[in-house]
Amino acid sequence: MNTPGTVLDFALPDLGEGLTEAEVVRWFVAVGDEVGVDQPVVEVETAKAVVEVPCPYAGVVTRLCGEPGTTLRVGTPLLSVAATGATATAAAPAAATPAADAPASGTPAAVPPAAAAAAPATAAPAAGTSAGARPATAAPADPAPAGAGAGAGAADPRYDGSGHVLVGYGTAPPPRRRGRAAGADRGDHPEQVRVVSPVVRRLARERAVDLRTLRGTGPDGLILRADVERAARADEPDAVRIPLRGLRGTVADTLTRAHREIPAATAWVDVDATRLLEARRRLSAPATGGAAAADGPGASPRVSLFALLARICTAALAEFPELNSRVDTERQEIVRLSAVHLGLAAHTDRGLVVPVVRDAHRRTLPELAAETERLTTAAREGRLTPAELSGSTFTLNNFGALGVDGSTPLLHHPQAGMLGIGRIVPRVWAVDGRPEIRDVGQFSVTFDHRVCDGGTAAGFLRRVADLVEEPLSLLRLL
Structure with missing residues (x-):
């Protein structure tokens, strides 16, 4: 206790x-x-x-x-x-x-002047060490500037007036004694920077501001945070900087690695999806009664197009398992995976997320319909857990929902394949030698050329197209 x-x-x-x-x-x-x-x-x-x-x-x-x-x-x-x-x-x-200017983890923390004066022999905790940790050997304090006593506070050039110690002097010489003109250091040493806190240095790096070009407004020409922010606004009056961190940063890292490491290629084919859409309407229709019976007892489950495409995708992967694999670069081996954990690329307000249907190859169509609906709803509402976003082995990407016909996407590292679905729209299509209006969409497969050649990828895509055009052949798989 x-x-x-x-x-x-x-x-x-x-x-x-x-x-x-x-x-x-x-x-x-x-x-x-x-x-x-x-x-x-x-x-x-x-x-x-x-x-x-x-x-x-x-x-x-x-x-x-x-x-x-x-x-x-x-x-x-x-x-x-x-x-x-x-x-x-x-x-x-x-x-x-x-404080609002507190540095991120790993950066020396700022100490209020009063606290620094009250406990000069106490060592500051190391970066990442909590306040209650065992004391370390006290480090010698920075020499006080000429004319500044222990209680100088804001009069000490090491303080910016907001209660933060400006840690370190960088390459600048110590403050001049009284009698020298303020700013003389900059004139004598144009390449050097006046005393700047780690917070200000970090902000300057993030905003791409050259500290050597600034005239500080602090004591003795000290460069303050406000000086850096003012310079950044002047250089980029219309620019908006968005940090690459969190979900956006992870997506950027994953796609950059995929682009760098995976020799990907894409094949595509136009597919008549008229019968698939009709099958979806029939499967989602109420068993008896009118439309009001759709949600009542005994009603047929609602089957989304996404669920049907997921079933078609797993059926094709069973025949072309090369695409359900990854490359172990350290051991120079292709790792062929027995389970299909199907990633569903979903575009949300927070960016691209890929929730995962575990063991998709073992699920019935109603089970796939329920799980895809649950995951896509959770994605839109931002309720996905880390476990639901990890471990996919192959991705189904319905970029047709964005209103585009086709795409050559980057793979979701370390996966070896992705099935892409373009928008399905009415087009003129030849049926038994006669032109008809059919629901046609562009389907594509993007694949890692290290795990298979174009023939295998084309065989997979053709099998997908055949199942879309003749969905009755799926009956034995439902």
């Missing part, structure tokens, strides 16, 4: 599926709030989903490690809790809420 008053640090837990970091979306608690065991305290976005993280301790929150938008690595402090019974005085040293 935890002794009342003990400050307990809660680190970001392992969220599974090989995830190593998460971004803080919003806090459910604030410093001073009382929490119970397993109470959700923060919502974080991983590379695969947005999840709530519960706290394993009961007590009073004394510290939150990161503003919304901060990326934290698994194992680094998330928050601190004083075990129930701690007094406000005991919790005070750790109760400071991180």
